Amino acid sequence: MTDPKDDIPQELKELCISALSLALEADGAPERCLNRLCRRQGHCHLPMDDNGPGACGGGPIPGRVAAEAALMLAFRLEE
Numbered sequence: 001m002t003d004p005k006d007d008i009p010q011e012l013k014e015l016c017i018s019a020l021s022l023a024l025e026a027d028g029a030p031e032r033c034l035n036r037l038c039r040r041q042g043h044c045h046l047p048m049d050d051n052g053p054g055a056c057g058g059g060p061i062p063g064r065v066a067a068e069a070a071l072m073l074a075f076r077l078e079e
Contacts, residue, residue, distance in 0.1 A: 013048065014048070015073065015076065016069070016073060017046055017048045019069040019070075019072040019073050019076070020044075020046060020061070020065075020066070020069040021043070021044040021045075021046045022044075022069070022072065023065045023066070023068040023069040023072065024044045024046065024056060024058060024061065024065055025042075025043050025044050026065075026068070027058075027062065027065045028058075029044055029056060029057075029058030029059070030042050030043055030044055030058065031058075032058045032059060033056070033057040033058040034057035034058075035057040038057060038058070044056070044058075
C-alpha cells in the first residue's frame, strides 16, 4: 500500500511551505524563533522533509496562522 504523501507533487509541497512560512512571518515567528538564522534574517526557514513541514522554532503554529496559509493556497491554486 502506498503512502498518500507520495502522491503529492513536490511543487505543491514547496508552495505549502512558502504559504505557511509567509503566514508565520506575519505572525512574528522569526522574532521568537530558536533558529538564529530566522531571527537574524527576519524570515522563516521552516524545514521540509519527506514527512511534511518540520517543527517551527517559534513555537506551536496557531490555528489562525494555518488558516491564513490555507487561504493563501486557495487563492494561488484558483489562479
